[in-house]
Ligand SMILES: Nc1ncnc2c1ncn2[C@@H]1O[C@H](COP(=O)(O)OP(=O)(O)O)[C@@H](O)[C@H]1O
């Protein structure tokens with residue numbers, strides 16, 4: 001990643017407040033960072049600190065209370081197909097078959113695609129994501145990992161320039177998770193995109209990203225921005241290197257401090273955060289299957 | 291085979307109990323006709339009597355009342371379910387009207403609508419609408435906003451969102467509302483035919499009660515139950531076909 005790449009997403013002194021029972025609650029507090037073209041940026045921080053809120057600003061669902069978020073230099077006016085979003089809950093359409101889920105975006109006026117080209121795109125992503133045998137299946141018959149791949153295929157099919165992913169692998173078992181990470185890197189290598197990924201897993205953040213932004217407890221601020229120096233393409237064996245482990249120790253330390261700070265806040269999110277700390281101590285992804 | 295036996299068993303049990311009671315001597319045999327007596331009466335009324343006309347009249351009234359009730363319940367229920375803030379205000383009003391027994395409204399309906407066919411259909415419409423609208427809005431209110439967000443991020447316009455996301459998510463609730471409304475309408479039929487009906491299953495029952503023809507009353511009641519059950523089955527088959535994607539089919 002050369003620093004010469006143009007800035008695509010610019011957070012400039014962004015704060016977000018929500019109305020709550022006890023007045024307003026500040027969730028995002030004076031956050032400034034840039035995401036450059038082709039970067040893979042991971043956001044890591046305690047549960048309930050405001051990560052999804054930041055992503056929702058970029059996705060076009062939330063407006064900052066103050067400050068600005070610019071997309072290619074322009075303010076964000078609502079959601080759009082240039083930004084593919086993978087929601088934490090996947091949001092696979094249950095009334096459409098696997099094939100029709102992937103084709104959904106391609107049939108919209110915004111991305112109108114001739115039928116032949118559409119079929120080709122749909123078939124390609126079904127093959128790539130290992131869903132070809134389930135083309136006509138209802139989502140209710142799919143496993144969690146398959147739904148996740150389906151959501152990814154659906155987001156990819158409309159060729160977004162940005163990919164916004166909210167804890168996409170959190171609910172998967174370790175093997176599926178690792179396979180999905182490699183698949184993601186593979187797909188990204190083929191069609192470069194600018195990626196913003198929210199995760200609780202330090203390993204995942206290091207393995208996938210070119211930069212990691214560690215966020216503090218709520219109201220969330222940028223705690224530290226860490227460059228990940230490993231070149232792409234990356235292989236599983238990277239996990240075993242000394243450099244990887246040193247970086248992991250450093251990031252884990254930072255993250256643990258923030259998880260502990262969040263856990264001390266007497267909020268409904270606290271039990272979850274305390275649980276996360278335990279998981280991180282044991283070297284496991286928080287919130288995920290153990 | 292076992293399945294059929296299991297389905298038939300409770301029915302046979304009920305008929306057997308009925309038969310036992312009627313021949314046991316515990317009750318005056320004149321008060322409880324036996325199943326064969328009722329079966330015979332059914333056959334007589336069907337072939338030589340007015341039963342086909344009664345069934346047709348009642349079914350027609352139920353269809354008309356339910357069709358009108360659901361036609362209004364779907365849009366109203368949709369709006370109430372979708373705009374949650376309106377619902378808080380309208381909810382008590384709906385529950386107030388739903389709680390009123392249709393039979394209590396008959397005098398008013400006669401005053402305002404006379405004693406013709408419209409008056410009977412209005413009673414059925416009333417019952418179907420309030421049953422259907424509540425099922426509709428509870429169902430719509432449960433639709434996850436997540437699907438709307440996903441469609442937006444893929445570039446859906448307002449009209450695409452409505453046609454391609456909201457309509458498919460609404461269909462299962464429409465079918466459930468239809469089922470509930472039909473059930474309620476059949477249950478209200480006899481009351482609606484209290485309004486000077488000459489023909490119809492409710493009228494059949496009332497006329498028979500005036501002459502103490504218990505076997506005819508039994509025939510009328512069983513016909514209502516069987517037709518209502520058959521319609522429920524038909525809608526469930528429809529649901530299995532059209533909303534097969536659902537996790538759990540009603
Ligand atoms: N639309 C909203 N209205 C009010 N509060 C919200 C809203 N969205 C999020 N919050 C609150 O903001 C905080 C941060 O939420 P979120 O961004 O989802 O955290 P994270 O993704 O880091 O776990 C939470 O306490 C959450 O309850």
Ligand SMILES: [Mg+2]
Nearest residue numbers: 051052088166
């Ligand atoms: Mg979140």
